[in-house]
Amino acid sequence: MSKRTIEMAVGTAGIDAYGQPIRAPLSVRSQGALALEAPYEPELESDHMLINIGPQHPATHGVLRLVLELDGETVVRCVPHIGYLHCGFEKIGEYRQYNQIIPWTDREDYLNSIGNNVAFVLGAERLFGIEITPRCTVLRVIAMELSRIMSHLVWMGTTCIDIGAFTPFLWLYQERENLYNLLEGWVGARLTTTATRVGGMAAEIPDGWMDGLNAFIRNFPKTLNESDKMLSKNGIWMGRTVGIGALTAEEAINCGMSGAMLRASGVAYDVRKDFPYLDYETYDFDVAVGTSGDVYDRYLVRVEEMRQSIRILEQAVQRLPDGPLNVDDPRVILPPKTKATSQMESMIHHFKLVMEGPRPPIGEVYVPVESPKGEKGYYLVSDGTSKPVRWRIRPPAFVNLSAIPRMVEGHLLSDVIAINASIDIVMGEIDR
Amino acid sequence: MSLTAISPTMALDVLADLSTWFPRQDSQVAPESVYTFALASSIKLLVVFTLYMLGVAMLTLAERKVSAWIQDRRGPNRTGPFGLLQPVADGLKNLMKEEVRPADADKWLFIIAPMLAFIPAMLTWAVLPLASPLPTPWGLISMSVASLPVGYLFMLAISSLGVYGMVLAGWSSNNKYALLGSLRSSAQMISYEIALGMSTIPVLLLAGNVSLNAIVEQQAHMGWNVLSLTIAWFIFLVAAFAETNRLPFDLPEAEAELVAGYHTEYSGMKFSLFFIAEYANMATMSGLMSALFFGGWDIPFTRWDNEGEFTVVKTLATLATFAAKTGVFLFLFMWVRWTLPRFRYDQLMTLGWGIMLPLALGYILVIAAASLALDALGVPRGVPFSLSLLVLNIAIGAVLLWWGDRGKLLSPASARLGQVELARRRARSAAPSSMAMGAPTARTIAVAEATQDQSEPALVGAGTVSDEVTN
Numbered sequence: 001m002s003k004r005t006i007e008m009a010v011g012t013a014g015i016d017a018y019g020q021p022i023r024a025p026l027s028v029r030s031q032g033a034l035a036l037e038a039p040y041e042p043e044l045e046s047d048h049m050l051i052n053i054g055p056q057h058p059a060t061h062g063v064l065r066l067v068l069e070l071d072g073e074t075v076v077r078c079v080p081h082i083g084y085l086h087c088g089f090e091k092i093g094e095y096r097q098y099n100q101i102i103p104w105t106d107r108e109d110y111l112n113s114i115g116n117n118v119a120f121v122l123g124a125e126r127l128f129g130i131e132i133t134p135r136c137t138v139l140r141v142i143a144m145e146l147s148r149i150m151s152h153l154v155w156m157g158t159t160c161i162d163i164g165a166f167t168p169f170l171w172l173y174q175e176r177e178n179l180y181n182l183l184e185g186w187v188g189a190r191l192t193t194t195a196t197r198v199g200g201m202a203a204e205i206p207d208g209w210m211d212g213l214n215a216f217i218r219n220f221p222k223t224l225n226e227s228d229k230m231l232s233k234n235g236i237w238m239g240r241t242v243g244i245g246a247l248t249a250e251e252a253i254n255c256g257m258s259g260a261m262l263r264a265s266g267v268a269y270d271v272r273k274d275f276p277y278l279d280y281e282t283y284d285f286d287v288a289v290g291t292s293g294d295v296y297d298r299y300l301v302r303v304e305e306m307r308q309s310i311r312i313l314e315q316a317v318q319r320l321p322d323g324p325l326n327v328d329d330p331r332v333i334l335p336p337k338t339k340a341t342s343q344m345e346s347m348i349h350h351f352k353l354v355m356e357g358p359r360p361p362i363g364e365v366y367v368p369v370e371s372p373k374g375e376k377g378y379y380l381v382s383d384g385t386s387k388p389v390r391w392r393i394r395p396p397a398f399v400n401l402s403a404i405p406r407m408v409e410g411h412l413l414s415d416v417i418a419i420n421a422s423i424d425i426v427m428g429e430i431d432r
Numbered sequence: 433m434s435l436t437a438i439s440p441t442m443a444l445d446v447l448a449d450l451s452t453w454f455p456r457q458d459s460q461v462a463p464e465s466v467y468t469f470a471l472a473s474s475i476k477l478l479v480v481f482t483l484y485m486l487g488v489a490m491l492t493l494a495e496r497k498v499s500a501w502i503q504d505r506r507g508p509n510r511t512g513p514f515g516l517l518q519p520v521a522d523g524l525k526n527l528m529k530e531e532v533r534p535a536d537a538d539k540w541l542f543i544i545a546p547m548l549a550f551i552p553a554m555l556t557w558a559v560l561p562l563a564s565p566l567p568t569p570w571g572l573i574s575m576s577v578a579s580l581p582v583g584y585l586f587m588l589a590i591s592s593l594g595v596y597g598m599v600l601a602g603w604s605s606n607n608k609y610a611l612l613g614s615l616r617s618s619a620q621m622i623s624y625e626i627a628l629g630m631s632t633i634p635v636l637l638l639a640g641n642v643s644l645n646a647i648v649e650q651q652a653h654m655g656w657n658v659l660s661l662t663i664a665w666f667i668f669l670v671a672a673f674a675e676t677n678r679l680p681f682d683l684p685e686a687e688a689e690l691v692a693g694y695h696t697e698y699s700g701m702k703f704s705l706f707f708i709a710e711y712a713n714m715a716t717m718s719g720l721m722s723a724l725f726f727g728g729w730d731i732p733f734t735r736w737d738n739e740g741e742f743t744v745v746k747t748l749a750t751l752a753t754f755a756a757k758t759g760v761f762l763f764l765f766m767w768v769r770w771t772l773p774r775f776r777y778d779q780l781m782t783l784g785w786g787i788m789l790p791l792a793l794g795y796i797l798v799i800a801a802a803s804l805a806l807d808a809l810g811v812p813r814g815v816p817f818s819l820s821l822l823v824l825n826i827a828i829g830a831v832l833l834w835w836g837d838r839g840k841l842l843s844p845a846s847a848r849l850g851q852v853e854l855a856r857r858r859a860r861s862a863a864p865s866s867m868a869m870g871a872p873t874a875r876t877i878a879v880a881e882a883t884q885d886q887s888e889p890a891l892v893g894a895g896t897v898s899d900e901v902t903n
Contacts (some may be wrong), residue, residue, distance in 0.1 A: 051609075057691060069858075073777055076849075077858055164772070164774025165771075170505065230771070234772070236774070240774070409849075409854060410849035412776060412778065416689075417689050
């Protein structure tokens with residue numbers, strides 16, 4: 001193990017001479033004391049320049065900080081610093097009932113909040129051993145695919161801005177606005193949806209909601225194609241993205257990548273196909289796979305994923321069955337209020353569910369789903385009480401981001417921005 | 433006549449008779465007396481400056497309206513009717529804002545830089561002929577603020593001064609983003625200035641004069657230069673985009689990379705000056721493009737404005753024509769900005785030095801040879817001459833499009849360093865302490881790392897926990 005690797009692993013937060021926290025690795029011997037004496041701006045012995053991209057910078061998506069050592073404009077070293085948005089979600093989850101954790105899943109990958117809601121309850125339901133209703137399954141598929149499109153829209157728009165094309169950003173955000181209106185109509189919230197419950201959904205879709213969804217399915221491909229036309233064959237866009245930050249399939253696998261980052265490198269791994277959940281195996285859709293693993297291929301893969309999501313949505317709208325939304329299981333879902341006032345058992349269930357919360361059997365479960373960023377998994381350990389003893393998120397963006405030094409070193413400063421955009425990070429998920 | 437032979441009064445008469453200073457050409461006219469000249473110049477100065485500043489302020493509104501139109505938005509519409517007072521509100525806001533000067537900034541350069549950016553952009557406007565001469569009881573008044581016989585050279589000289597504002601702004605701010613931005617802008621503007629200058633040489637070849645009035649006159653007779661010198665216009669257009677730091681060439685202030693580039697540290701009215709300078713440059717370049725390639729104030733498809741006596745109506749009509757042409761180019765600037773992504777630094781340099789400059793140089797030779805040949809063939813300098821050149825241009829354009837290799841020009845990953853070169857460059861610096869804080873011997877680590885990179889390329893830069901586990 002090299003010295004540097006040790007330092008990276010041991011790194012702790014220090015305070016610099018100006019009282020600012022340094023999210024920099026300290027060696028074991030020098031923790032504390034040396035950090036206080038550390039120079040505010042390190043003097044490099046050559047003509048290299050140290051530059052901070054982030055945490056406050058228009059190009060970083062969230063509060064990512066990249067310390068770059070530049071030789072001219074060429075990046076010779078890149079060290080990412082994370083943790084500026086650490087909220088301790090996983091620890092908080094250990095003090096919350098299962099349904100109370102759902103609002104925290106909104107806030108980690110906040111561009112994909114409803115998808116996280118679904119993913120978390122999928123894990124919890126496997127822990128509880130519950131089979132959800134067919135209607136709920138289809139509605140959750142709709143929720144996940146809408147969520148994928150929303151997240152990809154933000155990614156595409158911000159990537160456009162990072163590479164200098166401003167206009168597609170606003171076109172795409174208009175569509176995202178339509179989607180948020182749909183979500184608002186369904187669950188009342190736009191960003192922090194908290195749309196699911198263990199055993200079902202928080203709300204049934206309102207009357208006429210499907211018309212809105214159908215209108216979106218009809219209109220969205222036009223906007224997407226228009227924006228895509230502005231970029232994918234544009235000489236400048238291609239010049240900025242083709243061959244930039246390329247990873248081979250082997251490298252991508254070794255870095256633990258997933259999602260569009262992995263598929264752009266030519267590995268056709270999609271959780272929806274390989275470990276199906278929510279009956280994804282019964283839907284007809286293709287997995288977009290790139291060849292070169294550069295920024296351009298990631299772009300193409302994600303655009304194609306949005307088109308495939310529309311295909312899935314069309315099928316889901318077709319097959320949405322009538323019937324109950326929530327499972328008929330008083331262990332997790334409240335019985336009707338009218339019964340609580342007339343039947344003793346129902347009243348007890350109301351009391352137990354409200355005061356204690358649903359109690360799963362002892363066990364542990366890891367359920368991965370294909371989030372817009374990659375393989376997102378929720379790992380839950382239950383000791384039989386109504387709160388998990390351990391809740392752990394596998395954040396795809398964190399793993400994908402860990403390869404950024406490998407991708408940017410040797411490239412120019414402008415390429416750092418393009419590569420960073422192509423990873424599609426959300427710091428809420430990375431810092432948790 | 434020797435100077436000693438002139439008495440003082442005679443000397444004054446000679447000076448006052450400005451016709452000895454200016455050749456009596458059709459539109460390049462001198463007023464009868466020095467007093468008229470002084471008064472007319474002052475009035476022109478005031479009017480043009482006022483209109484120009486007003487126009488630039490309105491340009492900021494126009495930009496926002498055009499971008500809103502392109503992006504399916506409404507744009508500013510709250511301040512005054514149709515948002516027309518928005519520039520006023522913006523200006524007031526900037527005037528009242530606190531001006532922050534970084535503690536370590538070079539005070540005087542920091543203050544001078546915005547002026548240096550702003551003034552050259554306006555100065556160029558002085559030599560542009562805005563309309564046909566205005567007849568007054570005191571003689572014909574030329575409709576440019578200063579109808580210099582060397583207008584073209586003046587334009588080149590002054591427009592190259594603008595780069596100082598940006599370089600000094602970036603350097604004096606003592607900010608790394610600003611420094612990188614100013615380095616980019618100096619390299620970019622100097623590179624493209626050469627292409628810009630070269631692309632206008634064919635115009636001079638056709639006009640046979642460096643006075644902008646004469647160039648406009650020549651186009652009125654021969655047809656617009658955009659027809660006879662299409663390729664030169666195209667080079668000028670691209671270089672103009674680069675000179676004004678507009679997308680796709682806005683690298684000096686690429687907000688995604690360098691925060692705000694060279695004016696990162698500027699605030700209040702100083703920032704506003706840079707902003708105004710950008711729009712002023714845009715207006716200047718648009719005006720120049722109209723004058724050099726689109727006939728200036730010449731009204732197309734009619735000879736009415738070029739023949740017979742000058743009248744007030746003609747002056748107004750030609751002024752409107754010139755404004756319309758300039759407006760079209762301003763719109764083009766905005767349209768392109770809200771459509772295209774941004775170039776990368778090395779691509780920009782390749783385009784400037786590898787494509788534009790050789791093309792412009794070659795084009796000068798071609799046009800010079802073609803003019804000689806056409807003259808030898810006895811083609812009269814007039815519309816037939818222009819049409820012959822147009823055919824030549826179409827041929828060259830077709831060849832360029834045929835051979836134009838996007839892959840070579842924008843080779844994207846060409847700039848990436850190999851692992852060996854990367855390790856060599858890394859070894860040149862100590863491991864920076866904010867990266868490896870408190871490392872006992874930073875230099876040895878950097879060197880150790882460099883050697884490690886060569887032997888184990890798989891480990892480069894990936895200092896993650898997974899590495900620790902696998903090792």
